[in-house]
Amino acid sequence: MKFLFQVCLLCFGLNLFSQAEKIEPPFWWSGMNHSSLQLMVYGKNIADHDITISKDILITNVIRTENPNYIFITIDTKDLPAGTFDIEFSKKGKLLFKNPYELKSRRKNSALRKGFDSSDVIYLIMSDRFANGVPSNDSSKEMKEKADRNSEGGRHGGDIQGIIDHLDYINELGATTVWSTPLLEDNDEKYSYHTYAQSDVYRIDPRFGTNDDYRRLGSELHKRDMKLVMDYVTNHWGIEHWMIKDLPAYDWIHQWPGYKNTSYRMTTQYDPNASEADAKLCMDGWFVKSMPDLNQSNPLMLNYLVQNAIWWVEFADLDGFRVDTYSYNDKEGIAKWTKAIMDEYPNFNIVGEVWLHNQAQIAYWQKDSQIGALQSYNSYCPTMMDFTLHDALMEVFSEESKWNKGTIKIYDNLVNDFLYPDIDNLLVFAENHDTPRINEIYPNVEDYKLIMTLLSTIRGIPQIYYGSEIGMKGKKEIGDGDIRRDFPGGWEDDQNNAFIEEGRTELQNEYFNFTKNVLNWRKDKPVIHKGKTVQFVPENNVYAFFRYTDSERIMVVINNNPEKQMLDLSRFEEMLNGFDSGFEVISNQKIVLNKELVVGGKSSMIIEQMK
Known part of the structure; x- marks a missing residue:
């Protein structure tokens, strides 16, 4: 009986099955800032159809291009709740087919994602x-x-x-x-x-x-x-x-x-x-x-x-x-x-x-x-x-x-x-x-x-x-x-x-x-992550810089030489002032920041400065 009913509808030109091959975006969400939603509808000679929507939804624009297989439909989704509505395609006042379209519920705090x-x-x-x-x-x-x-x-x-x-x-x-x-x-x-x-x-x-x-x-x-x-x-x-x-x-x-x-x-x-x-x-x-x-x-x-x-x-x-x-x-x-x-x-x-x-x-x-x-x-x-x-x-x-x-x-x-x-x-x-x-x-x-x-x-x-x-x-x-x-x-x-x-x-x-x-x-x-930087001009291919905030300082030393280097720490006094020791992250050892610092050949140090 259901099959006969569908056949009758087709005989009268009412095909409730979609003749649009694609609608993109395929669905959208309610509560979006981008609420002026432009739907791209694609199908054979789809531009020949008149467009209506079955619910009280405002169509703000319909654009046809030189290619009759496209039609662009803009709808206002502002304040619309989540749910499904039909996009209806007609010719000379006769409904030919319709496509359901869904507005989904948006994830909580989606707009504020970090x-x-x-x-x-x-x-x-x-x-x-x-x-x-x-x-x-x-x-x-x-x-x-x-x-x-x-x-x-x-x-x-x-x-x-x-x-x-x-x-x-x-x-x-x-x-x-x-x-x-x-x-x-x-x-x-x-x-x-x-x-x-x-x-x-x-x-x-x-x-x-x-x-x-x-x-x-x-x-x-x-x-x-x-x-x-x-x-x-x-x-x-x-x-x-x-x-x-x-x-x-x-x-x-x-x-x-x-x-x-x-x-x-x-x-x-x-x-x-x-x-x-x-x-x-x-x-x-x-x-x-x-x-x-x-x-x-x-x-x-x-x-x-x-x-x-x-x-x-x-x-x-x-x-x-x-x-x-x-x-x-x-x-x-x-x-x-x-x-x-x-x-x-x-x-x-x-x-x-x-x-x-x-x-x-x-x-x-x-x-x-x-x-x-x-x-x-x-x-x-x-x-x-x-x-x-x-x-x-x-x-x-x-x-x-x-x-x-x-x-x-x-x-x-x-x-x-x-x-x-x-x-x-x-x-x-x-x-x-x-x-x-x-x-x-x-x-x-x-x-x-x-x-x-x-x-x-x-x-x-x-x-x-x-x-x-x-x-x-x-x-x-x-x-x-x-x-x-x-x-x-x-x-x-x-x-x-x-x-x-x-x-x-x-x-x-x-x-x-x-x-x-x-x-x-x-x-x-x-x-x-957010500290400021102070860098010192490299000497003997050794580069040293500091990352710092009001409460913390990190000293980084990169020795690009195959031989070990001896750093005179007095050169870095402006950043070491008040810090006489440190924890070296790579070696997992505490070190003294006194007069000199020995840095191995082709090696680096990350020093958390300590008072």
Whole structure:
């Protein structure tokens, strides 16, 4: 009888089953600051329909583009309670079909969530290369590229469950926050494992897991008082993205027409003398041929990105974003995107990848920068990546002391801290998934310890790269796959399981235990998180600096020489005055701060000053 009733309805032209293939966002929440919700509806000739809503909900705008397969419907959700309503699609007054749409109840205090900050340590994971928790999802019938662990650029099978399975390892290490490289669907035919060429931004790639798996990752982190940062891409999608294959509008992406590669000359964003042609080529050119460049100056595109980002924060209970290729975006568009996220979540944090080699040029992009203000620009992005410190760390520990060589490069980097409006909101790192491995550059564990000492005590938010804490290496000149090797023990047939103490070699444990010691010590040290810095010009390739508050002082000494050095402590009297002893964190010993301090060759000291 039910079947006959449905047949009758179809005969009269009333199909209660959806003819809209997609509605995005797929659902929303009540009580959002972003209450003017723009729904993107996609389906064959969907724009030919008239739109009504079955309840007393205000439709404030309906936009049709040149592509009849899209319609954009804006509704006012302010003061609407959680619940479900119908979006009705009609022609000539006849209801043809309707779609239910849900406003969910928002998590308590969701708007006040606290993002990552300088009290945190971020552990960066290359998602496909960390751990394979579910071997059965390594390949998917839906996805073009299949797993091939023997291929350096292939998919190896790391997934969300693999990360969840080893959260206790990350927690033991002393990291407090996980940043995984993107997990959204990437349906490229090859080299899809990095997932920066996304084909659906509302869906976790099935080879990594499901949307619910990602939400569970956030939940498991929060149970451990840890945080989750999503790697978000605003500048480009992949050529296989379903919207790229049927563009809502010609200017949804930057057309030349078609493809033209960016020049990568980001300086044209703020160069007062830049030609329009050069600026356009950098910002509107495609990052690579397989990644069409999104046009954030198109308000429909920009709002789509804003809502997608907010949707993931709410859905997965995120604590932050790392935004890929931040400075390649239309700079006015990315500022609007960033401000919309921060308006929704005032205590959230976003770190922008601005890969430049000049502090003033990086500082331009930080929120409330006085340098940006010279051009009436504010990106609203709270945190920048300290690439100039990274540049220095790639060279310092293999150099002898000269006027411009050795540890003076670290000193010179901090000299320019005055350029940044918020020096605590710098992401400090020696390496990431795009750079050479530090253990390849510096094959001795002693140099690794110097680097970790610095990152653990310097101003800013430390970020470490998975596997370095056990001495993992990789050559950038071989290819990206070599600096993104599989973590030993992440696969069932791995002979070396470095996730557990007894599975690590003696050398791997030396790397791990040093990292664990300094990072766990750092957790409860507000003087490191928010203290001020006083640094002394390096002498004989020995760099000393102090972190201090009104109640606490830490002395850090880094000896970059192979021989031990004798420091005359009278030089540091202004910071040692009143402190005649200290507790040295690395050696776990009390020391006297009298006249001289002996620092072993290629070693460091972290001294909690005591009266």
